Amino acid sequence: MTDWNYDTQKLVKKLGGSVIKMAEVSIKCVTTVGDPRENAMLFFTSKKWKDAYADRLPELKNCFIVTEHSIADAFECVSDSCCIVAVDNARLYFAKALKLIVDSENSVKKYTPYGCGSFIGENVIIGNDCRIEPFVFIDHDVVIGNGVSIKSGVKIRQNVKIEDNVTIGENSVIGVQGFGVEKDTDGRNIRIPHIGGVIIKENVEIGALSSIVAGTIHPTVIEKNVFIDDLNHIAHNCQIGEGSMLTAAAQIGGSAAIGADSYISPNATVRNGVSLGKNCFVGQGSSVQQSFGDGVSLVGNPAREFMRKK
Numbered sequence: 001m002t003d004w005n006y007d008t009q010k011l012v013k014k015l016g017g018s019v020i021k022m023a024e025v026s027i028k029c030v031t032t033v034g035d036p037r038e039n040a041m042l043f044f045t046s047k048k049w050k051d052a053y054a055d056r057l058p059e060l061k062n063c064f065i066v067t068e069h070s071i072a073d074a075f076e077c078v079s080d081s082c083c084i085v086a087v088d089n090a091r092l093y094f095a096k097a098l099k100l101i102v103d104s105e106n107s108v109k110k111y112t113p114y115g116c117g118s119f120i121g122e123n124v125i126i127g128n129d130c131r132i133e134p135f136v137f138i139d140h141d142v143v144i145g146n147g148v149s150i151k152s153g154v155k156i157r158q159n160v161k162i163e164d165n166v167t168i169g170e171n172s173v174i175g176v177q178g179f180g181v182e183k184d185t186d187g188r189n190i191r192i193p194h195i196g197g198v199i200i201k202e203n204v205e206i207g208a209l210s211s212i213v214a215g216t217i218h219p220t221v222i223e224k225n226v227f228i229d230d231l232n233h234i235a236h237n238c239q240i241g242e243g244s245m246l247t248a249a250a251q252i253g254g255s256a257a258i259g260a261d262s263y264i265s266p267n268a269t270v271r272n273g274v275s276l277g278k279n280c281f282v283g284q285g286s287s288v289q290q291s292f293g294d295g296v297s298l299v300g301n302p303a304r305e306f307m308r309k310k
Contacts, residue, residue, distance in 0.1 A: 004027055004028050004029065004101060004105055005026050005027075005028060006026065006027040006100075006101045006104065006105075007024070007025075007026060007027075008023075008024070008025040008026075008027060008083045009022075009024065010100075011027075011064070011097050011100065011101075012083070012085060014100065015093060015096055015097060015100075017066070017085035017086060017087045017093065018069070018072075018085065018086040018087070019083075019084070019085055020067075020072060020075060020084040020085065020086055021075075021078065021080060021082060021083060021084040022083055023062075023080060023081050023082055023083045024083075025039065025062050025063065025064050025081075025082065026039055026062075027039060027040070027064050028040070030042060030098065030195060031217060032218070033053050033056045033057070033060075034056075035218070036056065036059040036060055036061075038061050038062045038063070039062050039063070040060075040063050040064075041063070041064040041065075041066070041094070041097065041098070041101075042063065042064075042065060042066070042094075043065070043066040043067070043090040043091060043094040044065070044066070044068070044071065044090055045068055045089075045090050045091055046068045046070045046071050049071050049074075053074075054074050054077070057074070057075065057077055057078050058077055058078065058079065060079065060082055061079050061081050061082070062079075062081045063081075063082045063083075064082070064083045064085075064097075065078065065082055065083070065084045065085070066087060066090045066093050066094050066097070067084065067085070067086050067090055068086060068087060068088065068089070068090045069086050069087070069088065072086040089182070091182050091192070092182045092183075092184060092190060094192070095180075095182050095190050095191070095192040095193070096190065098192065098193045098195065099191075099193050102193050102195065106140070109121060109122045109140050110122065114132065114136070116133075116134035117135040118132060118133075118134060118135060118137065119136075119138070120138045121138060121139045121140035121141070121142070121158075122140045122141075123140055123141045123142075124138055124141070124142045124143075125143045125144065126138075126144045126148075127144055127145045127146035127147070127148065127164070128147070129146055129147045130144060130146070130147065130148045130149070131148075131149045131150070132150045133150065133151050133152040133154075134152050135152050135153050136150050136151075136152065136153070136154050136155075136156075137154070137155045137156065138156045139155075139156060139157045139158045139160075140158050141158050141159050141197075142156055142158070142159075142160045142161075142162075143160075143161045143162065144162045145162055145163045145164040145165075145166070145202070146164045147165045148162055148164070148166045148167075148168075149166070149167045149168070150168050151167075151168060151169050151170040151171075151208070152171075153170050153171035154168050154169075154170070154171065154172050154174070155172075155173045155176075156168075156173075156175060157173070157174065157175030157176060157177075157214065158175060158195070158197065158214075159195060159196065159197025159198075159214065159219075160174050160175040160197050160198045160199075160200070161198070161199045161200070161219075162174075162200045163199075163200060163201045163202040163204075164202045164203075165202055165203050166202065166204045166205070166206075167204075167205045167206065168206045169207040169208035169209070169210065169230065170208040170209070171209050172206055172207070172208060172209060172211065172212075173210075173211045173212070174200070174212050175197055175198045175212070175214045176211050176212070176213050176214065177191070177193070177194050177213070177214060178192075178213045178214055178215075178216060178235060178236030178237075178254065179213075179235070179236070179254070180192035180194060180216055180236065192216065194213065194214040194215060194216050194236055195214065195216075195217070196214055196215025196216055196217050196218045196219045196220065196236070196237070197214050197215060197219045197220075198212050198213075198214055198215070198219055198220045198221075198222070199219045199220070199221045199222070200212075200222045201221075201223050201224040201242075202224050203224055203225045204222050204224070204225065204226045204227070204228070205226075205227045205228065206222075206228045206232075207229045207230035207231070207232070207248075208230045208231075209230055209231050210228055210229075210231060210232040210233070210234075211232070211233050211234070212228075212232075213233075213234060213235045213238075213254075214236060215236050215237045216236055218237065220234065220235075220236060220237055220238050220239075221238075221239050221240070222234070222240045223239075223240060223241050223242035223243075223244075223260070224243070225242055226240050226241075226243065226244050226245070226246070227244075227245045227246070228240075228245075228246045229245075229246060229247045229249075229266075230248050230249075231248055231249045232246050232248075232250050232251070232252075233250075233251045233252070234246075234252045235252060235253050235254035235255075235256070235272065236254045236255070237254055237255040238252050238253075238254065238255065238257065238258075239256075239257040239258070240252070240258050241257070241258050241259045241260035241261070241262060241278065242260045243261045244258050244260060244261060244262045244263070244264070245262075245263050245264070246258075246264045247263075247264060247265055247266045248266045248267070249266055249267045250264045250265075250266070250267070250268050250269075250270075251268075251269045251270070252264075252269075252270045253269070253270060253271050253272030253273070253274070254272040254273070255272055255273050256270045256271065256272060256273060256274045256275065256276075257274075257275040257276070258270065258276050258280070259275075259277040259278035259279070259280060259294065260278045260279070261278055261279050262276055262278065262279060262280040262282075263280070263281050263282070264282045265281075265282055265283050265284040265285075265286070266284050266285070267284060267285045268282045268283065268284065268285060268286045268287070268288070269286070269287045269288065270288045271287070271288060271289050271290075274289070274290060274291050275291040275292075276288065276291070276292055276296075277292060277294030277295065277296070278294045278295065279294055279295045280292065280294070280295065280296050280297070280298065281296070281298065282298045282299075282303065283297070283298060283299035283300070283303070283306070286298055286299050286300055286301060286303040287300075287301040287302055287303055288303040289302040289303065290302075
C-alpha cells in the first residue's frame with residue numbers, strides 16, 4: 001500500500017557505499033529476493049547468503065540493491081537497470097535508507113478529524129456499516145472492509161488491511177512497529193522500520209489492549225475466524241492460522257506460525273521462528289521453544305508433548 005517515489009542517488013549521496021552499478025532508480029517499495037518486484041529496494045547479507053539466490057538475481061529490474069563486500073562479485077549478473085551498492089553491513093544500511101524514505105514520505109501527509117475525538121490519515125478506505133467509536137486513530141494507507149467494529153482508543157497504523165466483519169477491542173494497536181534492531185559502528189541501536197503492515201481477514205475478533213505488529217517487509221497475517229483475547233502480543237511476520245484461538249496474555253514471537261484451529265492458553269509463549277501445525281494445544285504458562293507438527297498438546301517450560309488420557 002506504499003506509494004513512494006524516492007531517488008536512489010539521494011540515498012547514495014547521504015549514506016555512501018561502494019557503487020557497483022549506478023542506474024537512476026525510483027524506489028516505490030521494498031521486497032526480498034523471493035518476491036522480485038520492479039522499482040524495489042532490497043538487501044543481502046553474507047551471513048544469510050545462499051547460492052540459490054544467484055539464480056534469482058537476473059529477475060531483478062530497476063531495483064536498488066544493497067549488498068556486502070564479501071559477496072559483491074555475485075551481483076555482476078544483475079541487470080544494468082539496477083543500482084547496486086556494497087557496504088560492510090547491508091542490514092544497517094537498509095535500516096537507515098528505509099528510515100529516510102519513510103520519514104520523507106510521512107512528512108507531507110496530514111491527519112483529518114473524523115468526529116468524537118477520532119482522527120484519520122490519507123489514502124484510507126472505510127467500508128459500509130462500520131462502527132468507529134470515539135478516540136480512534138487510523139493512520140495513512142489503511143483499508144477497512146464492511147461491517148467492522150473498532151472500539152474506543154484503538155490505534156491502526158500504516159499499511160493495515162482489515163477485511164469484513166472484524167471486531168477490534170478497546171485500546172488495541174494494529175500495525176505497531178516491530179522490534180527489529182541493528183547496531184551501528186558506534187554501538188548505538190538503530191531501529192529497522194517495519195512497513196509490511198498487517199492483514200486481518202474476515203470474522204476475526206481481537207480483544208482489548210492487544211498489539212499486532214507490522215511485518216518487516218511482508219505483512220503479518222491473521223487468517224479468517226481467529227479469536228484473540230485481551231493483552232495478546234503478536235510480533236512481526238507472524239502467521240496465525242484460520243479458526244485459531246489465542247487466550248489472555250499469549251505472546252507469539254516474530255516470524256512464528258500457528259496452524260489452523262489451534263488453541264493457545266493464557267500466558268503461553270511461542271518463541272520467534274517456531275511453527276506449530278494444525279489443531280495444536282498449548283497449555284497455560286507454557287513456553288514453546290521448538291517447532292511441532294499437527295495435533296500435538298504441549299505443556300511446560302520448555303513445552304513438551306503431553307499425551308492426554310482418553
